[in-house]
Amino acid sequence: MSPTLTDASPVLTDITGRADGVDVLERGRSIAQTYGIPLAVLLEMTHRCPLQCGYCSNPVQMERAGNELTTDEWKKILTELAQIGVLQVHFSGGEPTVRKDLAELIRHATDAGLYTNLITSAVLFTRDKLAELADAGLAHIQISFQANDATLANRIGGFKNGHARKLEAAKWARELGLPLTVNAVMHRQNLHELPEMIDLAVALDADRMEVANVQYYGWALKNRTALMPTEAQVDEANRVVEAARERLHGIMEIDYVVPDYYATRPKKCMGGWGRQFFNITPSGKILPCHAAETITDLDFLSVRSNHSIAWIWANSDAFNKYRGTGWMPEPCQSCAFKEVDFGGCRCQAFALTGDAGNTDPACSLSPHHNRVFKTAEVESAEGSNRYLYRNFSGGTLEPDGGYDA
Amino acid sequence: MDGDDIPKTATAPAARRRMTVSEASVPTLPRGARLRYDESRGRWVLLVPERVLAPDDIAIEILKLCDGKRSVGSIADELAAKYTAPREEILLDVIAMLQDLAESGFLVEAAGGPI
Numbered sequence: 424m425s426p427t428l429t430d431a432s433p434v435l436t437d438i439t440g441r442a443d444g445v446d447v448l449e450r451g452r453s454i455a456q457t458y459g460i461p462l463a464v465l466l467e468m469t470h471r472c473p474l475q476c477g478y479c480s481n482p483v484q485m486e487r488a489g490n491e492l493t494t495d496e497w498k499k500i501l502t503e504l505a506q507i508g509v510l511q512v513h514f515s516g517g518e519p520t521v522r523k524d525l526a527e528l529i530r531h532a533t534d535a536g537l538y539t540n541l542i543t544s545a546v547l548f549t550r551d552k553l554a555e556l557a558d559a560g561l562a563h564i565q566i567s568f569q570a571n572d573a574t575l576a577n578r579i580g581g582f583k584n585g586h587a588r589k590l591e592a593a594k595w596a597r598e599l600g601l602p603l604t605v606n607a608v609m610h611r612q613n614l615h616e617l618p619e620m621i622d623l624a625v626a627l628d629a630d631r632m633e634v635a636n637v638q639y640y641g642w643a644l645k646n647r648t649a650l651m652p653t654e655a656q657v658d659e660a661n662r663v664v665e666a667a668r669e670r671l672h673g674i675m676e677i678d679y680v681v682p683d684y685y686a687t688r689p690k691k692c693m694g695g696w697g698r699q700f701f702n703i704t705p706s707g708k709i710l711p712c713h714a715a716e717t718i719t720d721l722d723f724l725s726v727r728s729n730h731s732i733a734w735i736w737a738n739s740d741a742f743n744k745y746r747g748t749g750w751m752p753e754p755c756q757s758c759a760f761k762e763v764d765f766g767g768c769r770c771q772a773f774a775l776t777g778d779a780g781n782t783d784p785a786c787s788l789s790p791h792h793n794r795v796f797k798t799a800e801v802e803s804a805e806g807s808n809r810y811l812y813r814n815f816s817g818g819t820l821e822p823d824g825g826y827d828a
Numbered sequence: 829m830d831g832d833d834i835p836k837t838a839t840a841p842a843a844r845r846r847m848t849v850s851e852a853s854v855p856t857l858p859r860g861a862r863l864r865y866d867e868s869r870g871r872w873v874l875l876v877p878e879r880v881l882a883p884d885d886i887a888i889e890i891l892k893l894c895d896g897k898r899s900v901g902s903i904a905d906e907l908a909a910k911y912t913a914p915r916e917e918i919l920l921d922v923i924a925m926l927q928d929l930a931e932s933g934f935l936v937e938a939a940g941g942p943i
Contacts, residue, residue, distance in 0.1 A: 460868070462880045508868030510880055538862055538875040563860050563877035602860030602877050602933065630860070630933045631877060673846055673931035 458698060458746065460736065463511035464504055465702035465713060468497070468525070472518040474544050475581030475812035475819075476569065477646035478608050478637045481517065482716045485815055486705040492726070494524040498531045500703065500726055505535035507733045515542040517705065520552070526559045533560025540565060542606070545592035546585045553592060557599045564596050565604040565633070571619035577828035579613065581812045581821075593627045604631040609660065610650035611803060617660055621667045625675055632675055634664055636682035640714035640770050642813045648806030651799050654685050683785035684799035688760070689767025690785065696745040696769055701736060709735045711742055714770040718779045745769050750780060754788040847937045849900060849926045851919060856896030856938040863891050876934050890922055896938035900926065 605624035767783020
């Protein structure tokens with residue numbers, strides 16, 4: 424799935440899409456003081472995926488097929504989401520196209536008035552299968568690419584011939600008139616191909632590109648030594664994206680997620696905990712972010728409980744625990760930026776300091792910041808390049824001689 | 829976008845399908861852009877890939893007229909009559925707004941419209 428959503432969750436923007444988002448809503452008095460229902464919701468249909476990317480942000484403990492929500496349960500969810508004011512849904516995973524009911528669910532969502540995005544690896548498509556989704560009302564497709572070079576791409580995904588299938592699927596998407604976003608998750612071993620990947624997206628006739636540096640949750644955290652970029656790579660990537668945005672204005676938009684281990688200020692993760700985003704896991708849990716289950720001391724309610732989605736969003740302990748600014752410790756509490764970044768990322772604070780209630784160590788004011796920065800620097804220079812491939816048996820280390828792509 | 833502004837490296841089809849809005853253009857929303865009324869927030873929204881735009885009242889009125897049948901010129905005629913405002917001024921505003929949308933890929937030339 425796409426780790427990009429970490430800070431790209433949709434918010435209302437002005438007509439040109441340039442003004443910052445929730446402000447537009449919060450200026451309107453109707454729901455200003457409350458946390459209104461998010462505009463978009465991420466639906467993780469399954470954790471099953473033919474690819475084995477070590478950068479995946481899914482939890483290491485994945486949900487088995489037997490626990491997945493049924494078709495009827497998803498339909499009920501889609502109807503409920505539309506009724507409470509959600510406008511867009513992202514069908515994601517895992518790989519959403521492994522679900523045989525995907526077209527049926529897209530049709531149900533479309534009939535309910537929802538705008539449907541599909542976030543996919545695109546390695547399981549035939550042209551007919553994609554056409555079926557388009558006919559069902561699919562509004563937009565986002566296809567991930569692991570690299571520009573096929574051998575490297577297939578090695579990163581741990582899937583033979585995957586890159587060629589993606590190229591074909593992207594072509595079909597455009598033939599079917601589907602708007603296309605190319606998603607590129609970048610890390611130490613593919614950042615050198617960023618200029619070629621941008622060219623690839625342009626050549627594929629993409630409307631948008633998401634260039635997302637890996638965020639370290641779930642599998643990605645386990646793979647951090649193989650993924651962590653050097654500071655020089657990050658600086659170069661920033662330059663490449665800046666230049667490409669200038670050059671491609673009016674042709675292809677580029678959303679860019681920066682890596683925060685080298686940052687001095689933390690990211691405004693999810694736009695603030697429980698503020699504008701939630702996702703639904705394969706078994707029906709409602710989470711404030713798709714990595715939230717990595718915070719093991721929080722209890723997340725499920726749609727299979729006797730609570731409505733709106734109730735869980737508004738009232739559950741897990742959502743309210745880190746909402747707003749009241750929960751913040753120092754240095755956040757007295758910080759002038761506390762409503763700018765909302766203390767950064769709770770999952771990262773938990774993963775790196777053991778307490779989700781701490782300041783995100785990506786912030787230079789965190790007492791843990793220097794250690795984190797040092798770790799990143801060392802791993803980027805000395806870390807092994809071998810991936811731990813994502814699977815249901817706890818991961819498989821890439822063979823010594825490299826994956827046979 | 830003025831044709832001369834397109835960088836030499838931008839040779840992808842995306843560049844070619846971006847429309848240049850003129851008085852003769854017949855604009856319409858592409859598959860990926862959907863205009864709808866959001867009941868729960870009491871406002872019109874334009875839904876586009878992974879984003880929700882909140883156009884102002886004027887923009888909404890213009891977008892509703894982008895039906896793939898009316899030309900930009902006739903949209904300006906209608907608005908000028910409705911608001912008894914100078915047509916030339918309105919035409920320039922309409923073109924500027926629609927060009928912005930077109931450059932984001934949220935507006936296209938209707939089939940059969942001028943190239």
